[in-house]
Amino acid sequence: MRLRWPVALLVTLLVVVLGTLMGSRTPAEAAKKITIKDSMGRTVRVPCPPQRIVEVNGDVAELICALGDAGKIVGASSYTLQDKFFTSRLKKAQDVGKSFTPSVEKILALKPDVVFGYGKFLKPEIIAQLERAGVPVVLLDCYKIKTMAEDIRTLGVILNRQKEAAAYIAYFEKYRKLFADRVKKIPVNRRPRVYLEQYTDYTLSGPGSGGAELLDGVGARNIGAGLRVPYPKISPEWLLAQNPDVIIKACGSSITSGYGEKPDAMAKKRAEMMRRPGWSRIAAVRQGKVYMLSSEIFTGPRAIVGMAYMAKWLYPQLFKDVNPAAIHKEMLKKFHGLELKGAYVYP
Structure with missing residues (x-):
């Protein structure tokens, strides 16, 4: 003889059981899990x-904001939080330290579902500590031209924002x-x-660097192309x-520029560079072809803006119809709902 349970009672019991099973699980643990490959092939x-x-x-971080998920960032690097570009959107994010050497303790205290870092720069021991604690670490570059589309596509899959990523x-x-x-x-x-100097003085953009890819993309001859390392000191x-x-x-x-900033620091650095010993003999200096480029459009998700400026500097006639500021404004x-303001190049 079978017992006949009222449908309403069965539904109630089912909800109670599921609630018990999931009560101690975070939203991410309850969500489905997927397997991806990051920029390092992991x-x-x-x-x-x-x-x-x-x-x-x-x-x-910039791409997460562009894809519509800024509100999900609960922790960010000091560098990101100091950038005016992120001020209005990451108000609730906690500072977890430097990009390459963040505090594992601070990260774990935020109970993240995932941590995103730079592939070649985030310290291996930090990655190991986070993974031992059960936190997945995804190493996405998102600063190289050749792999940008692939990196954005991977991020879109993780965030379930494939349409926005496309x-x-x-x-x-x-x-x-x-x-x-x-x-x-x-x-x-x-x-x-072209001599493309990295953030540190007399550090060149060699093969494998994001800067070298930028130069290749606009038809420049990189004077560091024949060197063997990405960031050689010369x-x-x-x-x-x-x-x-x-x-x-x-x-x-160290040279203030970008969103909401003034060009003063870039102007000062340019003048300082042009006074370096012996530089008066360099063709670029004699012809005034020394340009300052903000990190916000140098490689990274807005690298096409930096490339537009480079193209104009190198081939003004060939790209006379290209307006870098208009591209940046659009x-x-x-993608961010922001107005264009600040200093991104000088002069």
Whole structure:
């Protein structure tokens, strides 16, 4: 003889049982989990979508905001939180320390579902500590031109924001291809020789660096192309012997620039560089072709803006119809809901 239970009672019992089973689980633990490959080729199993995110990679933070999930960032690097670009959107995020050496204790206290970091720069021992604590670590570059689309696509899958990611990729690729198509037929001997200085003085953009990819993308001859490391330290004498046609300086945190900032620090640094011993003999200095470029558009998710400026500096006639500021304005409005303001290049 079978017992007949009222349907309403069965539903009630089911809800109670499920509630008991899930009562101690976080939203991310209750969500489905997916397996992805990050920029380093690591296989990582992550909640999809995560509800509590910690980032120690400002480029990933920018993309998370662009894809519509700024509110899920509960912890961020000091560098990100000091950037005016993020001020209005990451008000609730806690500071977890420096990007490459964040505090594991502070990160774990925030109970994140996932941590995003830079592949080649986040310390291995920190990754190991987080993973031993059960927190998945995803290493996405999001600063290299060649892998940008793939990185954004992976982030879109993790966040369950595939549609938004596809829109961003389409915008980025439209301009990347525009620059590449226009310069591809320029003979090598007619391409300007460029010295792209990294954030640290006399540190060059060598093979494998994001800066080198930028130069390749706009048809420049990188004077560091023949070197063997991504960020080689060079001597003043070596640079004078190279005698570049154009000099571009990437402005990091020590040279204030970017969203909501003034150009004063960039102007000061440019003047200082042009007074370096022996630089008066460099072709770029003699012709005034020394340019300052904010870190916000140097590599990273808005690298196409930096590329647009570079293209104009190197080939003003070929790119006379390209307006870098207009591209930047559209990008900020379309993906961030922000108005263009601040200093991004000098002069």
